[in-house]
Amino acid sequence: MRRLGLTGGIGSGKSTVGKFLAEAGGALVDADALSRASTASQGEATSAVAQIFGPEFLDAHGALDRARMRSLVFSDLSARARLEAIVHPIVLRGIAERAAAARRAGARLLVLDIPLLVESGRWAREVDAVLVVDCLEETQIERVMQRSAMTREQVQSVINAQASRRQRRAVADAVVFNDGLSLSELEAKTLTLVQGLAL
Numbered sequence: 001m002r003r004l005g006l007t008g009g010i011g012s013g014k015s016t017v018g019k020f021l022a023e024a025g026g027a028l029v030d031a032d033a034l035s036r037a038s039t040a041s042q043g044e045a046t047s048a049v050a051q052i053f054g055p056e057f058l059d060a061h062g063a064l065d066r067a068r069m070r071s072l073v074f075s076d077l078s079a080r081a082r083l084e085a086i087v088h089p090i091v092l093r094g095i096a097e098r099a100a101a102a103r104r105a106g107a108r109l110l111v112l113d114i115p116l117l118v119e120s121g122r123w124a125r126e127v128d129a130v131l132v133v134d135c136l137e138e139t140q141i142e143r144v145m146q147r148s149a150m151t152r153e154q155v156q157s158v159i160n161a162q163a164s165r166r167q168r169r170a171v172a173d174a175v176v177f178n179d180g181l182s183l184s185e186l187e188a189k190t191l192t193l194v195q196g197l198a199l
């Protein structure tokens, strides 16, 4: 089984590209989805979140209050490190379990959608190639403002916490430039680029 790391900044189009690769037959593992599951009601991370940050960071259903946590961690590096110390080990376990299941199921290509692939540094030796989804910062901001209630400043604070476009491109084996493309053009470009990687 070959392993393709998929990464990109907030709103770059990673999940969309991941969906196209899954439709083309890849086994997709989404780190953001594992993170969200761990902080949903009854999620594995919720009791540690209440213990470390206080019960006011959980809502009435026991799920993480995401807007409250977002405004804390994207303006406070040490709070972000505390949250990551809770969530990341759970996400890493989830990735390993799903990768093993995909291998058992005979998948030929495993697509690992890892938003912090470049930041974490541990993935270089775990994947056979890296596909980066890139776009202009202004496009990231517009997309995220359109799909959520986040303000321009809030999106910018997430971008500031992430690797730069240049850092991501430096580790890429292939880059999809997702600006000015229709979804079907994005799909075609993605599939051509991944075929070109000859995984």
Ligand SMILES: CC(C)(COP(=O)(O)OP(=O)(O)OC[C@H]1O[C@@H](n2cnc3c(N)ncnc32)[C@H](O)[C@@H]1O)[C@@H](O)C(=O)NCCC(=O)NCCS
Residues within 6 Å of the ligand: 009, 010, 011, 031, 032, 035, 036, 039, 064, 065, 066, 067, 069, 070, 073, 080, 083, 084, 087, 088, 091, 115, 116, 158, 161, 162
């Ligand atoms: C801060 C939280 C509560 C905000 O939740 P919210 O629903 O608003 O956003 P969501 O999870 O969909 O993420 C939005 C964007 O921010 C990015 N992001 C999330 N966490 C981080 C982080 N620690 N550093 C940089 N970017 C991050 C995501 O990749 C995505 O592009 C949430 O992102 C979280 O629990 N983050 C910590 C876990 C983490 O590091 N996840 C990312 C990799 S698994």
Ligand SMILES: Nc1ncnc2c1ncn2[C@@H]1O[C@H](COP(=O)(O)OP(=O)(O)OP(=O)(O)O)[C@@H](O)[C@H]1O
Residues within 6 Å of the ligand: 008, 009, 010, 011, 012, 013, 014, 015, 016, 017, 032, 115, 143, 144, 147, 178, 179, 181, 182, 183, 186
């Ligand atoms: N080429 C495109 N044309 C039209 N809409 C697009 C295009 N690429 C992405 N989008 C839209 O932009 C939004 C962000 O895309 P997506 O969710 O794939 O990004 P992401 O990188 O996974 O973001 P995040 O890290 O924040 O979860 C979505 O609403 C998606 O439908």
